[in-house]
Each structure stands twice: as structure tokens, then as C-alpha cells.
Amino acid sequence: MTQRSRRGVVATLAATALMTLAACGGSGSGDDPGTEQSFRAGGAAGSAKNAEAQAPMAVPDGASEGGRLTVLTSVAPSTLDPTQAYYTDSTAILSDLVTRSLTQFVYDPTSDDMQLIPDLATDLGRPNEDNTEWTFTLRDGLKYEDGTDVKAEDVAYAIKRTFAIAELPDGPTYNTTFFLDGDTYKGPFSDKGAYKGVQVKGNDITITMRRPFSDMDYYASFPQFTAIPEAKDNPQTYGQHPLATGPYKFADYKAGASLTLEKNEYWDPATDPGRIQAVDGWDFKFAQDTAKLENVIINDTGSAQTTLTYDNVTAASYRQISQDKDRLVTGTQPCTFMWFLDMTKIKDLKVRQALGWAYPYQDAWKAAGELVGITRVPGTAILPPGTAGRKEYQALDGQDGQTTDPAKSKALLKEAGAEGFEIKFLYATDDDQSIAAKDAIVKGLEAGGFKATPIASTTETIRTDRTDYNSPINVRSSGWCSDWPSGTTWFPAQWSGDLVGLEGMPNPANFKVKEMDAEQDRILDTLTPAEAIKAWGDFDQKMESTYYPAVVTGYGGVAMIHGSKVGGMANDNVRGMPTFSRMYISR
Template identity: 30%
Template sequence: MSKKWLGLAAAGTSAAMLLTACGGGGGNEDGGSDVSVDDSAISGIVDESTEQGGTLNYAHSDQFDSLDPGNTYYAANWDFTRYFARTLVTYEQKPGEAGLELVPDLATDLGEVSDDGLTWTYTLKEGLKFQDGSDITAEDVKYAIARSNFAPEVLNKGPNYFNTHLDAGGYEGPYEDGNLDNFSGISTPDDRTVEFHLNEPFAEFDYLAAFPQTAPVPADADTGDQYQTQVVSSGPYRFDGEWTPGKQLTLVRNEEYDPETDPLTRNRPDKVQVQWKQEENDRDKRLLNGDLHMDVSGVGVEASARQDILRDDELKANADNPQTGFLLYFALNSNVEPFDDRACREAILYGADKTAMQGAWGGSIAGDIATNMLPPSIPGYKDTDPYGTEGQTGDEAKVDESLEECGMADGFSTNIAYRSDRDKEKKAAEALQQSLKQYGIDTELKGYPAGTYTSEQAGSPAFVEREELGILAYGWGADWPSGYGFLQQIMHGDAIKDAGNANLSELDDPEVNKLLDQAATTDDPTSREEIYADVNALAMDSATFLPYLNQKALLYRPEGLSNVYFSEAYKMYDYSALGLEQN
């Protein structure tokens, strides 16, 4: 995913749904039938402790898209930014279903909605401070949302829900319009009151208030896309001087932070450090040896470490294998020839060997084969498989029929994009490449860094068309677990952006758009679920999506960590809760 997953208990999502696998498929590449691990951190807290102190060390095989809380769309980063960016509301610091509950963070309570559903009001707590001791005000929150959602020419890596739902007229953002009073989508009648003015009712708005885009930004400290080098902290840690992208990041305690105003305990270590651009297998080796505390990307260990864990009972005792809520898929872009022809797209869907792609990620321990574009944990999911083949290995007759229909009986060639620092994603692309080759469909693999994949390559429609990237590897998880939170950014035509685009298929189907807009204003959860099922069916019928894996991750927690648990909100360990055992 690039993305994060947030809780929507009100829509009927339960911890049981989120934690239960939906059936087998494939095998386990590591051999043997026992691929079970400890899993204690899925439903409970491992090594619960109140101790503080020490340096918590993270590593990443690449780097985040941006450390600017208003300019990021990676799930792990939304988890990580809670160290230095407090939001209007946040998620309870608990394992299991309890961790899906929204609690007020900077705000005194959850949003108060007007009778007509068009105004949501939040009141800031008293005594909130930035790292320099200045007061955090309602205008700082308003400015943060103005810059993150209304200035795509400067900040384009995050989602644009506020732009979609706020009644902001033709506001052009703070870099074009220096008068914040012209931003009518939000009003601030006093220093502690933030009023959001919507263009239509939106029942799930509180979930937007948990986005890092609501973390306050003082306007006089904003440096546009360079703000990530020295974010002004509203949380328990601050940057230790100006950060240079690619270099080690060090967070130290923010002396102006008042834990009494915080519903979470997120200040256990004395210092937090992150090393970027670390080779994956070396990172995993350090993790298993205890020389590293956490892989900050949260995607799980690679094949070599996975084998080591599954063959060693002591290592198994420190491992968890949760359902992540991620759906892994390939997007087929209909603006790239020959995928402007539906039948050519269908040839890919019928020719894909999903069992081989599942094996590329590690077999059954990596997840269950996906057959449509809603994960089982999302309300609205139905067990459908419109392009299913026997054994999920492909159907030669269907491929031949599709190729004949699209006028490419002898096959064709195209390119497959993937994130070059993600070995498992590369192997899945190679598996797809091999399965298509037997039908005369030749593909060239093109790898790009994860840190720029959605902002400059796969997420740039102009780049995709210029480089003829017909097939694009991606992973997605809901911004919060409703069908809208999962589907809108990857399927609605209005979500297509010049950069930072998550709708890699560039699907712009009027009926899909209409249904998603309808769901946003529908109060009844059951009715919304039916709409999401219809959207899913239409998306699959468009033949622009090749879903192949409902992902699980093999996560490792070395000795010495305390307060470790899997967050159902962020779908990885809750970084803000972690501490270190003190000897």
C-alpha cells in the first residue's frame, strides 16, 4: 500500500474479520506444513512495561515518500509520524478491535456535526505547544490542510479527501493565495475552534480528522516540499537539527511536549533513529541478530529471514503473521496501448498465474489468493471471481479468445513497473512475466525506487504514458476500513492526479464515480455495503485490475523491545507505543 488502514467499527468491521484468513491456496516455499509462529502480539501486548530510556533503532530498504505529515501516503509513515505530529483525533493505543477506536488527540472530543451534516467542529485542548514553545492554534490546523490538499503543484504525495469534501470554492492554496481567510472550507472563529464546511454530508468525516494532514503547521515555518527536512513538532519528539533525505534521521525528546494532554503514551525511548537505503537481507539479518529493533516499512521479512524464522523455534517465538488488510494487485492502464482495448486487458487477467505470484511472496504464509478488489475485512466484500481459472494458473483457451478479439492473435508486448527495492514485488512481476510469455505476450520489467514510485513514476500519468507502462505493480489498504476508504482513491476519476496518483489504472467510469459519491452521503451502513459491492463488480468488469494476494506479513520483534503489539488501525506494529527494556 502504499497506504494505511484505519478502523471503522461502526460499519461492522470486527477484529475477528480482520484477523481470520479466508482459506488456503498455493503452498509454502519454505517446505513443511507447520508455518505457524507465536502471534502473541496480534491480540495482546508483548513485554508490557512503563520503562523509559534508550535509543530505538529502525531501518528502511529505501525511504518514505516524504517525512512531511501533509505530503505522505505510505502506511508506515502515517504510523511513524505519530512520534512528532499530533492530529485532531487518533487511534487508541491498544491491540485488537479496541485499537480501531478513535480518540481525541489535539481536540477535546470527536467532531460535533451540525443537523444538516455540513459542518464538523473540533475544539483544541488548552496548553498545546510547538517545539519552540509557541501556542498551537486553530489557524495552524487550517493552514496544514490548506497546504496539503489545495497546492498540488507543490505537495502532491498525500490523499486529497479534504479537497474533495470541503466547500472551498476555487481556493488555490496558500502558495498561490497568501490570504488564508480566502480558504472558506475551514473557519476558525477563535484560537481553539476549527470548523470544517462540507459540500455534502459525509458520515465518516471523523476518520479524516485522524489523518496526519491535520497535524498543525505554523505558516511562517513552511518551506513547501522542503518542509520534510525540519518538521516543526507538535508531538513527543522533534528532529535533531535539519534532516537531509537519505541520511540517518534522529528524533530527540521535545521538551515542550506535555504528556498530560495526550491520550497515548508515545514517549518511551530517549531517542529514535532511522537508517535509510538499507539492503533488505542485511536489514533482516540485523533484525534477527538483535542489532536492529524494527523494519520501519512494516512489510515483513524477506525470503532468507523467513526461512530462518520458520525453521527455528526460538525465532518463531518472537514472530507474528497477521493479516495486513493489504490487497496486492497489478493495475492495467487503459491509456497505454494495447490496453485501450478491453479484450487485450482480459488476455492478461486470464493468462496470469496467481499461484506463482503467491509463491513469489512466500506461499500461504504470505496470504491468500485474491479474486476481486475488496479484501475480506472490508464491509461490502463478496466472494466473487470473475476471471477465475482452474487452479488459478491461467486459461489458455480464454487467453487465445481474448487475443483474437483484440486483434493480437500472435500476442503483443508491454512493460511492467514495480518497486525496485522490494524483492518480493519484483519476484511477483517476474512470475507474471513468465506466465504471460507462454501466450506470446512479451513484457519488460522496469523497476523504480519506492520513495518516488507514486510521485514520479507509476503515480505520474504523463510518465506512465511516455514510458508505456501498461502493467503496474501496487499494493493497497483502506485509509479506514469501509468500502469508501478502500476504493475511492484507486477507482474514482476525481482521484486521478498529475503526480502522487494512486488510481494507477486511471479508471474514470461515470457509474463507479456516481456510486462512490452516493456512498459518501448514505447514512445506512448496510446500504453503503451494497454500493461498495456494486463498485467492486464494476471495477472488475472494467478489466483494469489484476488482484492476486490478500496479504499477510511475517513480522519479527527482537528481544529487548517492550510494549509490542500489532495495530489494527495501521496494520503493522504500533511504533508510537514501543519501548526498550532497561537492564
């Protein structure tokens, strides 16, 4: 997923992804606010399952009735269409509040972890013996916001819709990798005939695979597995007001600016084991100034008491809010931030390796407002700490994920005959931290012998600019978070050569290497899930050590703040987002 990234990585496959990955480095001091805390590994987030979770979810005793919660953020979702949603913020908003899926993640306060439970479906799905067929049974009593019944055919249509990558880009692509005919079917808008991979019988929805897929229960938690009635779908406009099946529905949406949610009167808590409807509504305000929104929440007066942000707090505000830690939520996320190096434009391995030494890690983090040790720590492997099968290695000998060495960078550029090689990357002109990070990057790259050319974008457009093949850039700064705790959510989802050229640029490095694609096929087609665990760790090391298509710029964590009357806000450690589905206003 893209971090505020396609978890993508929000992090915020968003604020953080945007700010932190557009940074450059140097040396750091020891006065970081995060040095007093230890960083917890987040790669195993969401590994727990509870197929027996029962509805309704209890409303906490301390919750008041009614009121509105306000969410301020410096970033803006690029889409709220369920099929396209793949950044951590867009998936959290939709899945927690608006559109239900076959399964869902819910916060477990006992373990301080997210766990997978049923949602629209009565259980977590029933696979056949070799995981090539999964059946989900839809609950009775489900309705849309207009009072009409949710049907199994609507879920089947939503699944077919995920194949329409040309019309609806940027969503996850596991369906093309695993589902029957996923490599040829183009969705209901282009292929008018029936799709054999999804069948409906009564309330049962059966999905057939072209290769074993043991993680379908996790995949079914994404907004792509909601219900969409075909008769009410217009792919150009559906994201402006997706039909709600959750506790809240769209009242007003201004893309890039704001989203207002109100109660969905047809949501029945007796059908939902993972959500409550304790507040009257939600007010999301996007593209806000970081300093101003933090100042509002920290001052905690009036409506600020019911206000929160999902942006990581800056160092200065962290020091202030640390005196009132009940209003600070910290935790992990299974995210790695990277500079994706476009293999079609930076073709020489030595030039790519030079970037690994020129990147000014620590200075970049600080310029972007990261809390070193809390929201950002050095990274080596692509798989984040805690992921099963992860191997600790250094793709560049001596590179520990935080060392900047201009001399090594210059030497590699000289060997390649590429001194002064031009690096072009995006930054947001309307975000002070993005500008500061850009300045740090330029300084670091130039010290390492590169020519640095920042390309202007905005908070509202940077996500779509980043995934545009025609953008005049050769480096894409973003992050990626595990969609579930498995290497399957890292390499087939983002590093398969089959993804190169698809709309939405799901392979942001344009990494297409025959031997690595063959190895992915071997892992997916011939290994058991247990055997694949180690194989993905080996794949990670070989890809980075042999081809170096990405500079790992760190692993992510979260530090979010809220007003004193915001209740139920914990860290969704699968996304690094607030646990919207269980939140309320305290008495």
C-alpha cells in the same frame, strides 16, 4: 492508503507493495511456511472508537528508561511532509512519533485491534445532524518543538494546505470530494483569498462539507490534520523537518537514507492519550539489504536486541524466527494488492482480462518473498475480507485469485487481435526480491502471449516513478489499504474520474467511466451511511466485472521481526505497521 501503498497500501504501501505486485505466477507447492496458519480478515480494522480516552497514556512497568530503537527497512519513504504523507510507513512514522492530528488510532491490547481516540482535539469531533459540518475543539497546553503554542489557526492552515495538490501531490483527496468548494479551491499557494470551508473561533475548528461526510472523525487522524504555522511553512522544504507536536522531533533526515529522531522536550504527556516517550530516540535506516537486515535481527546480539523492521520477513528467515515467536509479530491489514491497468493505454477489455489469466500469482508471491497464508492470500474482490458490505465474486469466471491459465490469456489476446501486446512495468534494480519478482512476471506474461518489458527504477524512486503520468509504463503495481473501515475509502479515493490528471496520480488506473462516476455520486449524495455499505460492495463487483481495470494480486498480512529487548511492538492493523507510539526498550 497506499501500501508502503498509499495505503496507498504499504502493506508496505512499500516493500510488499513493491515486491508483491511486481510478481508473476504459476503453480505453487505446499511447503509454504504460512500454510499452517489461518489468515484473518482485516477489512474491519480500526472500527472501534473511544471518545473518552484519557491522557496520559501509561508507560508499561517493564519499560526501561532511555536507550534508542533502530528501525531497518528495505524501502524508503518518498516524502515526510505531513500533507503528502499517504503511504503506510510515512503516516505511521509521522502520526505515531512526530506530528499529532485532531484524532489518532491507538492499539488496544484487549481486542488486539486499533481504536480511534482523540488527539489534538478534546473529542472525536461533533457533527451536525446531516454530517455536513464538523467541529473539533483544540486542547489547551499544546506546543511545538520550539516551545511556541499550537493554535487552532495552524490546524486550519494545514487543512487548507491539503488542497494544494499541484504543489504537494500524493496525499489523500477526500477533501476534494467532500469539503465545501473542494472541487474548485486550489490551496493557499494558488488561491490567496479566504477559504470558507474551514472556520476558527477560539479553540474551535469547524469544517463545512459540500455533501454529507459521516467519516470525518476517521479522516481527522491523518497527518494532514496536524498543525502547521503558516509563517514557518515553505512547501518545498517543510517535509525535511516538519515541526513536531508529538513526543519526538527530527534531529537529522537524509531523504532515501536515514531519519534520526530525538525527544521533543515540549511534548506534554498530560495532553496525549495515545503516545509515550520511553526511549531517548529512534534511528530509521532506509533502503537496506533485506538479507542483511534480517540476519542482524535474527542473530540478536548487541544493538540488534533493540532493532526491528517493518518489512515482512522472508520465508527462510520466518522458519528461523519461528523458534523464537516472542520476536515475531504477525497479523492482518486491510489491504488489497493490485496491478492497476492504465485504461488510457490498455483500452481493450479483452486484453485487460487476458492479464488476469497470464499473471502468475503463486510464483510471483514466492519470488517476492511472500509467506503464502500469512502475508499474502488469493484475492477476488477489491474490497478486502472483513469490510462491511463486501461481496465475494469472480470478475473472471473461474478466476479464484491464484489460477494462472496461459491458454485463456492467449485466446483473449487472439480475439482482441492483440497477440504480443506489450506490458511495461516498474521494478527496483537495487532490490533482490523485486528483481526475482520481475523475472517471474516476465516469464508468466510471455507464457500468456504478451511481450513483457520491465522498466528499471530504484527503491528510492519507484514510488514517484509509479505516480508519474510520463513514466513509460502501462501497468502500475501497488496496493491499497482502507483508510478506515468503509467502502468510502476505496472508490472515491482511488477510482473517481475526477482524480484523473491530478498531480500524484491518485487514480492509478486512469479509470474514468461516466456511469460509474454517476453511481459514486448517487451513493455519496443520496444514500444513508447504512445504505451505502451494500452499495459499495455492488459497485466493486460491477466495476471489476464490467471494466476490469485492475488485476487483484492478493490480500495482505504482516510478519515482522524484532530484537529481544524491543517492547510494546504489536501490529497496527490499520496500517500493517509496528505500533511505534507505545514502544520501549525492555528491562
